[in-house]
Amino acid sequence: MLINADFSRRADLVPEHYRWMASPQCGVERVMLDRVGAEIARATSIVRYAPDSWFPRHCHPGGEEILVLSGTFSEGGAHYPAGWYMRNPPGSSHQPSSKEGAVLFVKLRQMAQREEHRVRIDTRDPNAWKRDGGREFCPLFANDVEHVCLRRLSPGEPLFGESVEGAELLVLTGEIISGDQSFGPGGWIRLPEGTYPEDIAGNSGASVYLKTGRQIGAMEEA
Known part of the structure; x- marks a missing residue:
């Protein structure tokens, strides 16, 4: 399949x-x-x-x-x-x-x-969350090929500040605007390598599960 x-x-x-x-x-x-x-x-x-x-x-x-x-x-x-x-x-x-x-x-x-x-x-624990350069995130896992976290975004905040090798996200709360599409809670997006400046939080902000790295499309090689 x-x-x-x-x-x-x-x-x-x-x-x-x-x-x-x-x-x-x-x-x-x-x-x-x-x-x-x-x-x-x-x-x-x-x-x-x-x-x-x-x-x-x-x-x-x-x-x-x-x-x-x-x-x-x-x-x-x-x-x-x-x-x-x-x-x-x-x-x-x-x-x-x-x-x-x-x-x-x-x-x-x-x-x-x-x-x-x-x-x-437990991502509900406030102590699990960190701030870096104004970004709020909860680190979940990282190695040399992938990074996994939860991210909280303010209204209009870009999801990515630079190009990515690959990315996958699940919207948990709020809304993500991706081009001309809107993704509310439960919305899932998988992106190949590239830049995505059009992916931003909606008017109420958003929280997302976010995985970035080459494993997104190359798990078999890890």
Whole structure:
């Protein structure tokens, strides 16, 4: 299965165009944002757990990245409400579930095999946020090929101050204006290498999940 599989081209989606598809596990649905492969795939998805839904314990050979968008997501006896960010490195395993239901942003098989450490960050914690040159951000992960953070933007603030090797963003609050398109909460954009001065926060500002770096289109080589 190939969905937005050409990483040399822009891809985007707004929530009004979400197409929810059943997963192999009852009560768990997903919106496929990009995908290279069948059920075992390099994939980026919005995943929705119904209340009392779960997956049996399974392994992630290529790693898994999760941002909890709403509800509470659980791994065994650990519970992560909205705002938690997680990275489960290649070779890790877990048994995910949700008692109350949850919506997640999930990226599968997009990590370098050399990653070894679990990451757990509560982005609601004020101490997790930093300022640099007037920009407010919450660092989530960085290595020599990718940088992941949450960003808060003031009204009209540009998303990028310089060219990028590649970028992917999910709008969490507010609005991002990209050219002649508007993306509210749940809007997803993936950009190839280039400059994007037209990408700015809307009149109410915005907060976004933002990943930049060459891994956006070259995960297999990491």
